[in-house]
Amino acid sequence: MSGFSDIYCAVPSPDRLCDRLFVALANPVRRRLLEILTRQPLSAGELSDRFDLSRPAVAEHLKVLREAGLVADEPRGRRRIYRLTAEPLTALGDWLHPFEKICRNQEGTQCERS
Structure with a gap:
């Protein structure tokens, strides 16, 4: 049976990216923005039309997503078009994978899935 120190050593330390x-x-609004962007790249105005939020509020959420590397933007005329980026999600999956592995390998217990 694996002890706490074994589990602790197997889990990587979170970095600033994570x-x-x-x-x-x-934030649920930011998660929803990501869901919408899975369909197609859109401008901040087009995204704000899908929420009961002002354009500046949506722009602030997009700024947080951009700083986390989850979205990228490019100018198109007078607008900026936002699209998803995969790299941070891959890094997050890599960080989460050891937790899943530890959970699956624990003897006599099962991890609950919500």
Whole structure:
């Protein structure tokens, strides 16, 4: 049976990238923005039309997502078009993988899935 120290050593320490990702993903509006952007790249105005929020409020959420690396933007005329980026999600998956592995390998217990 594995002890706490074995489990602790197998879990990587979070870095600043993961911290920014968790902060960005903690907000339901930002998660919804990401869901919308899975369909197609959109401008801040087009995204704000899908919420009961002002454009400046949506722009602030997009700023947090951009700083976390979850979205990228590019100018198109007078607008900026936002699209998803995969790299941070891959890094987050890599960070989370050991937790899943530890959970699956624990003897006599099962991890609950919500």
